[in-house]
Amino acid sequence: MPPDDWPRRPCPETSGPRYQAEITDPRQLRTVRTGLRSWLSAVSADDDADEALLDEALLDELLLAVDELASNGLRHGGAPVRVYAASTTQGLLLDVSDGDPDHGPEPAVGRDPALGGMGLHMVAHLTSVRGWEVRGDHKHVWACLHLR
Template sequence: MTARTWPRRPCPETTGSRYDYELASAAQLRTMRAGLRDWLPAVTSDPDLLDELLLTLDELASNGLRHGLPPVRVSVASSADDLLLAVSDAAPECAPEPATGRDPAQGGMGLNLVADLSVACGWDVHDGRKHVWACLSRG
């Protein structure tokens, strides 16, 4: 897995079906995942995509809780080709920083993993919130 930068660029627009959830603590991650599993059959039946989506969303949401400020807002939106995962938090001054030069056994490799799974990723600040996003290919 190679370290990548997270470019600052706006989140892509989507008009498809969406799943939204707000987290105040890590204890809510389980409920978020359960709701996402209920929503996903409407947009995909691919079990591999489901696994990648849950892993990606878990990494981004837990980073928002750990390094940002609550509330952490999670959104998954469907488009014709991709699933867009966006997580926002109330710490716009804290840019996402993928770990570099660190032994993976020390942790902190989540953003690199998300970048490897994504066809596009980035972050931006608007409305006083940091928005970190990744697109997973549906094809």
């Protein structure tokens, strides 16, 4: 993965309902996944034009991306990790922040996939655009998943 696949750039603007959660432990990811499912169902029910938001494949991709980004935040950036999701005109935005504004996401290079560390590569493969930025004392790593 080229280093510019996670460039430092601002997160896209969003409007409308937003999902938010804060975690301090990887065991809380189950609650985040459940919350995202409920939020996505509620957003889709409120807007008939967004029936595609309920697409199971998109939901699976969103849940995989949140698992990878949030666990990276806990492991490398430090708790608390905040998870935000919002719909955009093109799809879904996932924004995960942590307490390490000094270090951006660093995809593994030259590592045997059997040793792990491939989460950023997987998220990059699933998303159309991604990046990171610093706001205040938090790093925000974000990715957009396109609707089908």
